[in-house]
Amino acid sequence: MTSDSPLLPAVEGFLRYLRVERQLSPLTQINYRRQLEAIVQLLDALKLGDWAQLDAAKVRALAARSSRNGLKPASLALRLSALRSFLDWLIGQGAIVANPAKGVATPRAPRHLPKNIDVDEVNRLLDIDLNDPLAVRDRAMLEVMYGAGLRLSELVGIDLGHLELASGEVWVTGKGSKERRLPVGRTAVSWLENWLALRELFVPQDNALFLSKQGKRISARNVQKRFAEWGIKQGLASHVHPHKLRHSFATHMLESSGDLRAVQELLGHANLTTTQIYTHLDFQHLASVYDAAHPRAKRGKS
Secondary structure, three states: OOOOOOOOHHHHHHHHHHOOEEEEEEEHHHHHHHHHHHHHHHHHHOOOOOOHHOHHHHHHHHHHHHHHHHOOHHHHHHHHHHHHHHHEEEEEEEOOOOOOOOOOOOOOOOOOOOOOOOHHHHHHHHOOOOOHHHHHHHHHHHHHHHHHHHHHHHHHHHHHHHHHHOOOOEEOHHHHHHHEEOOOOOEEEEHHHHHHHHHHHHHHOEEOOOOOOOEEEOOHHHHHHHHHHHHHHOOOOOOOHHHHHHHHHHHHHHHHHOOHHHHHHHOOOOOOOOOOHHHHHOOOHHHHHHHHHOOOOOOOOO
């Protein structure tokens, strides 16, 4: 980029605004300068002589060239964000009338799902030597986490009143305070019964299903720590954490049933496009998919 670029004076005015009026940190100012100078260099190559000439097509060309130059999705998203902020400022200055960068989608960085634990490894993890009440509690937590595909917050949030062991169901509150009813399977029910028989030994302080040694609701951090310790004790090759069990639940259910919509409902995914799926899939259908597909359901025929 040359210092006589016709695009540069406006950029310097914006950076002065960030420094004097917004009083942003020096590091933030440096990041804005770096991104905007790179943008000016690219637009100079596209022969853009005035910011008013910038349109969505040129913004997309800028983004494409940045990507070809090796810019990663997260960095490209940062660059487009800087451009949008700058163009909004230009609108406020009366230099342009619209922000063409707002019509250009920000690229998403690829999501890396945690590697799931295969069924044999899950069985090894759950084959815990039950030599104390804490081990029984942990076995019950592992069985419920994997048996219902719960989020960590959902597991620790279960109260005694959320269980209906006779029907093998649990109520949980997920993201957005949405409640859902889930089957947990005969194996999990059995270990919940074992744990409930010992729960009073911890002198419960509230109605939480799973308690710490102090008799209070077990914390998410404590669950993470205990699961990781059991993974090591049971000789699993990879680190065991709650979300990996949830992901394993989803993977194993999908491999067995192929019913993506039912699994989404069981997981309570927040990214469902509409809530209409809750009316399309009733609980009996979900339970039948679960019974047929989950490795640890083991329900008898009624």
